[in-house]
Amino acid sequence: MTEIKKILIANRGEIAVRIIRGCSDAGITSVAVYSDPDRTAYHVRAADEAYPLHGSTSAESYLVQEKIIEVAKECGAQAIHPGYGFLAENASFAELCAKNDIIFIGPTPEVISLLGDKLEARQTAIKAGLPLAPASTHDIENINGAKADADKIGYPVLIKAAAGGGGKGMRIVESPDALEAAIKTAASEATSAFGDKRVYIEKYIARPRHIEIQIMADTHGNVIHLGERECSIQRRHQKVIEESPSPVVDDKLRARMGEAAVAIARESGYVGAGTVEFLVDETLNFYFLEVNTRLQVEHPVTEMVTGIDLVQEQFKVAAGEKLTITQEEVKQRGHAIECRIYAEDVAAGFIPSTGHMAAYHEPSGPGVRVDSGFVSGDDIPVYYDPLIAKLVTWGSDRRQAICRMLRALDEYTVQGVETTIPFEAMVMENQSFIDGRLSTHFIADEFPDLAASMMPPEEEMELSAMAAALIDYRRKFKLAGIGNEKQQTADAWKLSGRIDGLRKVW
Amino acid sequence: MTEIKKILIANRGEIAVRIIRGCSDAGITSVAVYSDPDRTAYHVRAADEAYPLHGSTSAESYLVQEKIIEVAKECGAQAIHPGYGFLAENASFAELCAKNDIIFIGPTPEVISLLGDKLEARQTAIKAGLPLAPASTHDIENINGAKADADKIGYPVLIKAAAGGGGKGMRIVESPDALEAAIKTAASEATSAFGDKRVYIEKYIARPRHIEIQIMADTHGNVIHLGERECSIQRRHQKVIEESPSPVVDDKLRARMGEAAVAIARESGYVGAGTVEFLVDETLNFYFLEVNTRLQVEHPVTEMVTGIDLVQEQFKVAAGEKLTITQEEVKQRGHAIECRIYAEDVAAGFIPSTGHMAAYHEPSGPGVRVDSGFVSGDDIPVYYDPLIAKLVTWGSDRRQAICRMLRALDEYTVQGVETTIPFEAMVMENQSFIDGRLSTHFIADEFPDLAASMMPPEEEMELSAMAAALIDYRRKFKLAGIGNEKQQTADAWKLSGRIDGLRKVW
Amino acid sequence: MKKVQVNTADKNYKFELWRSNGDLFIKRNGSQHKADIVRLNNNRYSLIIGGRSHEIGVEHLPDGYAISHGARSENFRVEDYELAKIKKAAGISDTQAVKNVAAPMPGLIVDIQCAIGDEVTKGQSLLVMEAMKMENDIKSPLSGKIKAINISPRESVDKGRVLVEFE
């Protein structure tokens, strides 16, 4: 057992802030690293210590393994938490940490490699007895072999990158004639995204739910699961709204999926926090999808319903401690929902929106948690993911969690950039969502014309028009010096025409 | 049963915002009322509807019963939630609501009268079989009678206002010769605070803990309790830090105190949310103190550990619904602590500090809830209580709740006014607090020289001095035009000496 | 009393505004409301219209206002009603149609899927931009004929750069 006194967080944004808070809660000194554009980012200000990586892009900063190791050694950090993304699932970085006697907070490099390769992960799942969707067992070597595989599996099929994740290098193929083109584009996308062109073919499951199991394993052979998260609402194959528990998972199914997740963790020799992802079809059969060997973006919903702080547990496991919770002690209470608040223009097809936030105010109050990487006055830099914050609400039941989410979305003030907030408010009021009828096609099914759905309701437009008329009237009134406010009308006259000056007078 | 669709909140500040959020969570339209200085207050902006009461002071606005009833009738509110303070425990207001067919969210006027009078409340407690500290059974008519009573009870004794609360009209008397003067000042304070000069004498319990039980009763005769809150840390007889559960209450004591609280609720015919307060002596005997016939300031700690939203339950009971929770279903999970963030200068003896908040940023993240009445840029008006917000943290155990509170206090940015934040951080690090050794004398016992305790540590002073040196250096550097920033040095020269202009350049 | 017309890209609203006894009133389609508007900080305003409370954000644009309400933002121009009537009579359009496509974010042009002279339909993909590690289709906001394409593949562009112009 090592006492961990100082942790370097090799990440930025909300997850860096989340881990810094975790360090603070555990009495551990937190060390931030930062790229040039992140010098004034909140994670740098919130950490106990902060050191520059220099460079603007991720490739020049957060992805440079040697720089991060160097900072860790210089400042005396015993451990590195990689967050998610960046180096979180990079086996060579985990290995470099080990070589430098630094604890990498995550599983061993071998486990990362094994589970990071989708084909090897499938083999491990098979060995552990998990149910899988039919697939080609190897990466595709030539188009004829691929055609044979696809015919055997049956169309529609899914082309997936072996090194993949986040929907990159993924293509749905409906019929044999589209197969070759799809493999080519998927392989090219996989090459540019992961530097690994291998793709394989899997049975395409229609209207699946995406349900995942949180696992936690220590170095003493104890493995537990912390229930499920339903993450079916996705855009561009990326999650946008998650919840726990799933509206369709009962105790029995939870136990079965949980056992499966624990089985693959044991089979692979897993240590730390991880997530076993499954697709669940319309009759509630579940199929192994992949293992994410890191803390997930959506981990707070599990924390809210189980009362267990996953980051604290990661720290304990990394220090070599035994898990303090047994499977029997894990209890779900109530319901939690997470909306990822992205700086994106939803109507334009979820494209990133950057800029200065003229006004920013986060919601709070009963049942509300915000994991954010920003505070008022901050800019959203163009170099990184457009995730502003994760808004999580808890309710004693799903209905209350939804009501609180609607309220919290309404309280959330972001002026200056477009966000996913209006979209998420729309989902909370959608009948299929309220009824728990979810699938990964939810957005396309419920909002086939997203731009039209995102049009503000007429009464809101009218209110805003009324506001414009009132602001204009007030302004012209003041320009004419007729205002009955305290400031002298003479001053208003003097400023007449100088709009900038006038704004201050109001 | 009445369906409540619109509720008027006859209050301001954080509690008005809390109830507005509760309305929103229940799909109920919220109506704010406001005094002139509160026109731009957050509760006004957060509510669905808002109507002016006019007038500046509470006496001219929030306390004018007829104005509030008139607004409720005009806007069609079926119910009024009084919050705490103001009209919350005013029987005549509850009666006026009833006369106007408006639901008063609270117990009946008769129950408010009965329990609001401390002497009658004592009689009710005796009937219900609750343990009480020895006291005079009537208000004091003449000084000789009082002396006899005090002699019988035994010194030290406490003079208390019959209509009292919040420490007003309260005096500790150590010996017979101080009795007459104390009675006079207590009676005069009681007259000005409550318009009721009656005082009585009670046994003074040394170093008591203040522990209270949350109760909830419906109109169908169901009464439950939701566990205890320990509120021993007080200044000027007013609570400043509260927690649930109490570090000294075990399941057995909780059951006994809970049964006592339910008994007095049944005896008095209580309906709605209420709190039965007890003093607990060093050997864990408990004595009935009083019943607060309203939602308490510190209700969030109970919500955090039980998962029950007390405001929602108030709405349901007010609508005539049955309680949906049975006593067996009430379960405490983990530990919650509340720090009241007051705009007060602690070193100067907790005196109010008002002004413009130059910077304001609330903490968030895992286990943190903020119930606030302000957002960035707001002023703290001088007319009302200096409560800025309630900061509540939850942890799976008391230790984690304390760690998270320390972190949240550290994240909390309030620039421009003095607050109780540094004091509360000091309490979180105090060994007696950590060990749960609490009493209502906690502050006096642990920090006999409060001003000295509140002095910033030398390393913080040095850091701030260093910051001043750096800011000054930077400023003079820029004045001399040697800066290597983007803005042209020519501009800096032009502005030289005009500090105000320069600030913008930095 | 003042009559104004408030225009968006494709809609307009007519209001009457006046003051009486120090109070401000606004009327639309025969229904009239007392309005109270007070400035907060950061260009935000508290607006109480007919008892309904709203908080809005305002940015001043060269020819109008961007009004944020909740998490949405819309642009409005405010015109004198009589002037608007005259313009309409003279056949001057109230709304200036957008005749180009600007970069919605800073990024790299990856692919151009249209050519000068093409007749495109609303919603058709014109080009692909890479930003924040994602490829984004830039779609046509209108149906029309392409007059100019101002960028080349692999070119980096700033937000707001006019990429494609229509006739």
Place this chain on the structure above:
Amino acid sequence: MKKVQVNTADKNYKFELWRSNGDLFIKRNGSQHKADIVRLNNNRYSLIIGGRSHEIGVEHLPDGYAISHGARSENFRVEDYELAKIKKAAGISDTQAVKNVAAPMPGLIVDIQCAIGDEVTKGQSLLVMEAMKMENDIKSPLSGKIKAINISPRESVDKGRVLVEFE
């Protein structure tokens, strides 16, 4: 290189500051640190000194700076070190002792518990003010003799009003 002395009411700190290769350095008592100071909004600054990250608030006062760190605020005057030495040699005090009691908040004077000519000790109650429905003891910040009392019972005072002056 620049030597400065930073003064509070009762303490002073000496620092040396200089730039080298575009970096800023600060030294005290022989230990030197790289310092990086960047302005945020609302007069707030991010300060990284020797790797330690701090966020501070700054308000410019006529004769110095109010520095907020965490929830505390302190006032500082920054002086050229050589000048401070000369002043000291000439017997000019660095710190101007507070010689009066100002109202810490707006309120009503309820009771005056001292008289002109009284010798009072630090911490002794001088008067009682009512504010926010509470009675507050106003205590003496120092031990000394009272020169003037500027208010009467039942008088309303604004924040900052000088209530009592010392000799």
